Amino acid sequence: MATEILMPALSPTMEEGTLAKWLVKEGDTVNSGDVMAEIETDKATMEFEAVDEGIIGKILIAEGTEAVKVNTAIAILVEDGEALDATPTTAAAAAAPAAVEAPAPSAAPVAASVPAAPAVDVTPDWPEGTELVQTTVREALRDAMAEEMRSDDGVFLMGEEVAEYQGAYKISQGLLDEFGAKRVIDTPITEHGFTGIAVGAAFGGLKPIVEFMTFNFALQAMDHIINSAAKTLYMSGGQMGAPMVFRGANGAAARVGAQHSQDFAAWFMQIPGLKVAMPYSASDAKGLLKSAIRDPNPVVFLENEILYGRAFDVPKLDDYTVPFGKARIWRTGTDVTIVSFGIGMQYALEAADKLAEDGISAEVIDLRTLRPMDTPAIIKSVMKTNRLVTVEEGWPQGSVGSYISSVVMQEAFDYLDAPVINCTGKDVPMPYAANLEKHALITTEEVIEAVKQVTYR
Amino acid sequence: MAARKSVKKTNVSAEELTEHYRSMLLIRRFEEKAGQLYGMGLIGGFCHLYIGQEAVVVGLESAAEEGDKRLTSYRDHGHMLACGMEAGGVMAELTGREGGLSKGKGGSMHMFSKEKHFYGGHGIVGAQVPIGAGLAFADKYKDNGRVTFTYFGDGASNQGQVYETFNMAALWELPVIFVIENNQYAMGTSQQRSSVTPDIYTRGAAFGIPGEAVDGMSVLAVKDAGERAVAHCRAGKGPYILEVKTYRYRGHSMSDPAKYRTREEVQKMREERDPIEQVRAMLLENKYATEDDLKAIDKEIKEVVNQSADFARTSPEPALEELWTDIYA
Ligand SMILES: Cc1ncc(C[n+]2csc(CCOP(=O)(O)OP(=O)(O)O)c2C)c(N)n1
Numbered sequence: 001m002a003t004e005i006l007m008p009a010l011s012p013t014m015e016e017g018t019l020a021k022w023l024v025k026e027g028d029t030v031n032s033g034d035v036m037a038e039i040e041t042d043k044a045t046m047e048f049e050a051v052d053e054g055i056i057g058k059i060l061i062a063e064g065t066e067a068v069k070v071n072t073a074i075a076i077l078v079e080d081g082e083a084l085d086a087t088p089t090t091a092a093a094a095a096a097p098a099a100v101e102a103p104a105p106s107a108a109p110v111a112a113s114v115p116a117a118p119a120v121d122v123t124p125d126w127p128e129g130t131e132l133v134q135t136t137v138r139e140a141l142r143d144a145m146a147e148e149m150r151s152d153d154g155v156f157l158m159g160e161e162v163a164e165y166q167g168a169y170k171i172s173q174g175l176l177d178e179f180g181a182k183r184v185i186d187t188p189i190t191e192h193g194f195t196g197i198a199v200g201a202a203f204g205g206l207k208p209i210v211e212f213m214t215f216n217f218a219l220q221a222m223d224h225i226i227n228s229a230a231k232t233l234y235m236s237g238g239q240m241g242a243p244m245v246f247r248g249a250n251g252a253a254a255r256v257g258a259q260h261s262q263d264f265a266a267w268f269m270q271i272p273g274l275k276v277a278m279p280y281s282a283s284d285a286k287g288l289l290k291s292a293i294r295d296p297n298p299v300v301f302l303e304n305e306i307l308y309g310r311a312f313d314v315p316k317l318d319d320y321t322v323p324f325g326k327a328r329i330w331r332t333g334t335d336v337t338i339v340s341f342g343i344g345m346q347y348a349l350e351a352a353d354k355l356a357e358d359g360i361s362a363e364v365i366d367l368r369t370l371r372p373m374d375t376p377a378i379i380k381s382v383m384k385t386n387r388l389v390t391v392e393e394g395w396p397q398g399s400v401g402s403y404i405s406s407v408v409m410q411e412a413f414d415y416l417d418a419p420v421i422n423c424t425g426k427d428v429p430m431p432y433a434a435n436l437e438k439h440a441l442i443t444t445e446e447v448i449e450a451v452k453q454v455t456y457r
Numbered sequence: 458m459a460a461r462k463s464v465k466k467t468n469v470s471a472e473e474l475t476e477h478y479r480s481m482l483l484i485r486r487f488e489e490k491a492g493q494l495y496g497m498g499l500i501g502g503f504c505h506l507y508i509g510q511e512a513v514v515v516g517l518e519s520a521a522e523e524g525d526k527r528l529t530s531y532r533d534h535g536h537m538l539a540c541g542m543e544a545g546g547v548m549a550e551l552t553g554r555e556g557g558l559s560k561g562k563g564g565s566m567h568m569f570s571k572e573k574h575f576y577g578g579h580g581i582v583g584a585q586v587p588i589g590a591g592l593a594f595a596d597k598y599k600d601n602g603r604v605t606f607t608y609f610g611d612g613a614s615n616q617g618q619v620y621e622t623f624n625m626a627a628l629w630e631l632p633v634i635f636v637i638e639n640n641q642y643a644m645g646t647s648q649q650r651s652s653v654t655p656d657i658y659t660r661g662a663a664f665g666i667p668g669e670a671v672d673g674m675s676v677l678a679v680k681d682a683g684e685r686a687v688a689h690c691r692a693g694k695g696p697y698i699l700e701v702k703t704y705r706y707r708g709h710s711m712s713d714p715a716k717y718r719t720r721e722e723v724q725k726m727r728e729e730r731d732p733i734e735q736v737r738a739m740l741l742e743n744k745y746a747t748e749d750d751l752k753a754i755d756k757e758i759k760e761v762v763n764q765s766a767d768f769a770r771t772s773p774e775p776a777l778e779e780l781w782t783d784i785y786a
């Protein structure tokens with residue numbers, strides 16, 4: 001019985017890939033476990049193994065083909081004695097019920113909607129005429145570290161799988177090659193321990209970058225981040241502190257459940273002595289990370305797995321930095337202010353696009369850093385629009401948005417024409433099921449709904 | 458094929474050996490099917506397969522008694538099947554459906570069964586170790602004679618909380634068996650690159666905890682060691698460490714290209730030390746089973762696994778209200 005061999009999904013976020021190489025040809029016999037092909041995902045080149053035994057009847061997708069969608073038939077497997085061109089029975093995947101949902105919405109490719117250049121209120125982050133290069137957030141982060149490591153030999157990177165494996169999410173790709181094992185250090189799985197060692201190294205005059213594979217694992221190291229790194233400058237009466245960066249993926253990934261999908265922005269934002277950055281675009285990822293590494297204080301740098309593969313314009317400058325505490329206005333508007341940061345910006349910008357079609361003009365502010373926070377930029381905007389919606393992925397109680405609401409209430413109460421609405425993730429642990437996960441996350445529709453509510457439309 | 462040639466006559470009964478074969482094969486076929494469903498996009502997120510390590514959990518489960526407890530990391534499908542949790546319920550959890558053991562809310566890494574005394578499915582490396590000792594604490598408190606099998610990896614064995622736990626478990630003589638599943642790699646990091654102690658079990662000595670290294674590719678060796686450990690714990694002598702040397706054939710999770718080891722290394726292990734092949738050879742050598750008998754078992758297992766996959770595909774997605782349940786008791 002001939003069966004179709006389908007393009008496999010090889011990572012939680014993969015939707016398509018390149019069929020880089022066939023290692024079998026038509027007529028070859030394969031056994032379970034034999035490598036049939038090499039497939040490139042956005043993160044890696046993976047070997048694709050046979051599950052069933054049989055003979056390769058026909059190769060349907062030639063090697064070198066890019067953007068092959070998951071579940072496309074790529075070859076036909078026939079049984080011994082069957083004609084090589086036997087027609088396959090419906091492959092198993094095709095029999096899957098239509099109810100099976102595509103990966104979580106957050107994983108869906110969303111064009112980084114760069115709104116039309118706002119006319120006012122925006123100081124550009126780079127001089128006019130600067131050459132711009134489409135760069136992924138992943139590359140931007142790597143470039144930032146590489147540049148800072150070149151210019152300061154006290155800067156080093158440590159974490160799990162950062163060196164030989166090139167990073168679990170491939171952020172440190174190439175760094176071991178360039179800087180060697182002294183400065184790009186694989187640690188055992190022992191977050192509390194290596195974070196403490198990094199804090200000590202910072203006391204000792206170095207500038208550590210600690211990569212947490214994800215911030216879920218930083219919980220193991222919370223004591224050193226908060227009690228050791230954030231407070232020493234104060235406790236020593238200013239004699240010594242911890243100039244260092246804690247960075248890694250934060251927030252929901254796709255389908256990894258309650259312990260691996262959570263946004264800690266609001267937690268870290270609470271701590272005096274810490275600085276907190278949470279970039280959305282690649283240029284901010286680069287410019288802020290460079291600033292973070294130079295900063296004489298401990299900086300928590302919150303990245304996002306879903307954004308790693310997304311490309312944005314990054315200015316081609318020798319030393320591009322973005323200051324902390326300065327929001328970026330992505331889009332100017334008059335009817336409502338939408339404030340967000342990190343991946344929340346994706347929903348904010350999408351909502352603003354759709355709202356524009358309905359004649360609602362939204363001003364979209366990306367905070368970029370949460371501590372220090374550019375509250376003056378928010379106040380200024382609210383004074384103009386008189387309405388505010390905040391957008392974040394984290395939980396509602398004690399959210400970043402609730403802090404912003406209180407500031408706006410105290411400083412711009414008379415300017416508000418409607419109560420502030422905080423759009424957040426749902427108040428639940430992240431479920432695994434695809435349909436539930438979709439509902440647990442914040443959506444663009446919810447942002448639009450909130451804007452309509454505050455604008456009484 | 459050294460292992461296959463050196464097959465010895467055994468005094469283990471045909472029944473017992475056949476049962477080991479069946480249990481290990483169920484795990485192997487189940488995991489292969491899970492890999493397939495992942496490739497089809499029916500399973501999402503991380504999915505850590507247990508292929509290659511089957512003898513560890515099957516050997517130890519055969520040393521356990523009703524009421525004993527177990528818990529492990531995210532690499533948990535094998536443990537669940539071995540302690541008798543329904544294949545359909547496990548597979549449907551992997552596809553995130555209502556019929557899953559956690560109603561689709563836990564996923565591959567997080568399943569639990571009160572009935573089978575399976576306490577998870579833990580996603581944070583090392584976190585299950587003190588929790589396992591805590592279960593043993595409760596058993597000792599209740600004086601009920603139960604033991605807890607606390608499984609963790611070679612990578613997890615570097616977490617500080619493991620040693621905090623060793624100290625307390627020894628201090629309070631808790632009936633806990635620490636099972637270190639040393640499959641030689643923690644993601645892309647080989648054990649030599651992360652640890653100065655080649656034999657992890659020796660670290661128990663600092664706390665006066667007896668331990669031993671065990672051939673984790675031999676289900677009978679694992680069972681033997683398991684019985685020693687259980688006897689020690691049940692006699693009220695405190696914790697015991699089993700470092701089971703094993704090997705995972707697949708990548709760490711589905712998205713691991715596994716470039717940190719050679720194909721030959723994996724192939725050699727598969728060909729020479731495969732736990733299922735070893736038992737298969739023994740069954741034939743000792744004339745406990747014929748090729749046809751084994752074929753019949755293979756077929757039976759395939760049927761169970763296919764049914765679990767059908768169930769996992771057709772079970773509906775959880776109702777949306779489930780988003781809001783089980784947050785508080
Ligand atoms: C505290 C923590 N740090 C990092 C991770 C990411 N991570 C998941 S599994 C793993 C490797 C664990 O290896 P090991 O303990 O040997 O178990 P194995 O996967 O080999 O079964 C890592 C680093 C995690 N889940 N938790």
Ligand SMILES: [Mg+2]
Pocket residue numbers: 610611612638639640641642643644
């Ligand atoms: Mg391991």
